[in-house]
Amino acid sequence: MKTSELVILKSWHKIVIILAKQTLMDTAVTRKNRKNKYLVIALPAFLLAGYLVYSAVTKKRGLDVKQNEIVIKTVENNYFEDFIVFQAKVEPLNSMLLNVIEGGAIHEIFVENGSMVTKGQPLARLYNPNTELGYVTQETSIIEQINNLNKAKLDLRNQELNLAKDLVAIEHDYLDAKTQYDLNEKLYKEEILSKNEWQKTQENFRFQKERKNIIQQSIQKEKQANQIQIGQITQSQAIMHKSLDILRTNKKNFLVTAPLAGRLTSFEPVLGKNYQAGESIGKIDVMNGYKLVAEVDEFYLSRISVGQKGRVDYKDGTINVAVTKVIPEIKKGSFQVELNFTDAKGLDLQQGLSFGVRLMLSEKAKRTVLPKGSFTEDTAGKWIFVVHGDKAERREIKLGRENPLYYEVLGGLKEGEKVVTSSYKDYKDIEVLNIAP
Known part of the structure; x- marks a missing residue:
């Protein structure tokens, strides 16, 4: 009271x-x-x-209700599993986006969406006159630079050749001077040649000898310098040839080809429509398996982790799945979860199929449980009507975890008691329900 x-x-x-x-x-x-x-x-x-x-x-505030207006359930002692149920879509296990490398307008389309393609197969061709003109200009410029470097390399080699010719002439002069020196030395010793002539001979031989040494040293240094320059020119030419190859490869990027074999999906290019470089025009699914992708309410973010087990209904049985990736980024109140089939042998799946996933959050254990109902929308799970005969009296209770089927009862109810689980919208201020047949 x-x-x-x-x-x-x-x-x-x-x-x-x-x-x-x-x-x-x-x-x-x-x-x-x-x-x-x-x-x-x-x-x-x-x-x-x-x-x-x-x-x-x-006197307690009462209200007369008919039995068919309410739902009565029994409190049970049953196995309780903390699990959630959400919808997940089938997607290929691996896929690759098909991006436009060189922007332009779609000029030709060679395949249709959903087709199986092979690696390198042409899919579409783009056209961009400004970019193509730029490629031609760059190609011409690079070829001109390569030709200039070839000319510079040829000039260096001609210079070496001229020096070699000069060295041959100098060596010839040196040999003549040496021969004359040897002959005049004998004549001078025999006193046939005058001293003055002998001195001229000595001077000429010395001159030719020093001249030869200087020219040889100069040619050696010139060769070393030329070798360095030729090496640098060759390196520059290699870079330019590489740039030219890249440029010519980029010209081929107007032709969009399949980077790998698989099924072409989301491929809907429009003839004449301009696409920017890097823009995706489809994707290729590698047909080596499937996964499930789901959007789950952010409330469960802290309770879902990699490795958790679950089940999906498939045909007349169930398939086991496991969480492989949790993406914690919240978008519109949800986060993304990826699951793999753990026993997916012989599954005939198709992309876009939807499955209801039952993901286990705790192990199964015996608990006092209450079947779920809409009464919690009005009571917040703090009280309930307990049925005794033709009356139902209000009682305070305490609920714990929940799954799509049951609430876990922590206090206020015992196994076997009957309770009203339907909506309490019209009974918020009522203490006793008089149940009429």
């Missing part, structure tokens, strides 16, 4: 006692008194009013 009800009851109890005492005192007087007469008449009225007030205060 509430405190306010007890206060009212005690107050009326005191009034009744006072009136009763007053009546007894008045009846002891033999002399009739009009006042006592009024008290005797008023006493029953006061008692009746007190009873009515007491009844109104202590």
Whole structure:
């Protein structure tokens, strides 16, 4: 009983006692008194009013309902699994985006969306006159630079050849001077050649010898310098040839080809439409398996991790799955989860199929459980109507975890008790439901 009800009851109890005492005192007087007469008449009225007030205060607020208007379930002691159910779509295990390398307008389309393609197969051709003109200009410039480097290399080699020719002539002069020196030396010793002629011969031989040495050193240094320059030119030419190859390869990028073998999906290019470089115009799915991709409510982000097990219904049985990737980025109140089939042998799946995934968040264990209902929308799971015969009385309870089938009961209910689990929208201020057939 509430405190306010007890206060009212005690107050009326005191009034009744006072009136009763007053009546007894008045009846002891033999002399009739009009006042006592009024008290005797008023006493029953006061008692009746007190009873009515007491009844109104202590009586629980009730409401008559029909049995077919409510849903009654039984509290059970059953195995409880903490799991969630969400929808997931089938996607290929591996796929690659098909991006436009060189921007331009679609000029030709060679295959249709959904076709199986092989690596290197042409898919579409783009056309961009400005880019093509730029390629031609760059190619011409690179070829001109390569030719200039070839000319520079040829000039260096001609220079070496001229120096070699000069060295041959100098060596010839040196040999002549040496021969004359040897002959005049003998003639001078035999006093046939004059001293003056001998001195001229010596001077000429010395000159030719020094000249030869200087030219040889100069040619050697020139060769070393030329070798360095030729090496640098050759390196520059290699870079330019590489640039030319890249340029010519880029010219081929107007032709979009399949980077690998698989099924072409999301391929919907429009003839004449311009596409920017790097823009995706489709993807290629590698047909070596499938995975499930799902958007899960952010509430479960901290409760889902890689390796958790689950099941999906497939035909007349179930298939086991496991979480392989959790992407924690929240978008529109959800995050993305990827799952792989752990026993997917012989599955005939198609991209885009949808499955209901039952993901286990805890191990199965015996618990006191309550079948789920809409009553929690109005009570927040803090109270419920417990059925006794043809009445259902309000009772405070405590609920724990939940899954799509049950609430875990932590307090307030026992196994076997029956409760009302339907909506309490019209019963929020009611304490007792009178259940009529």
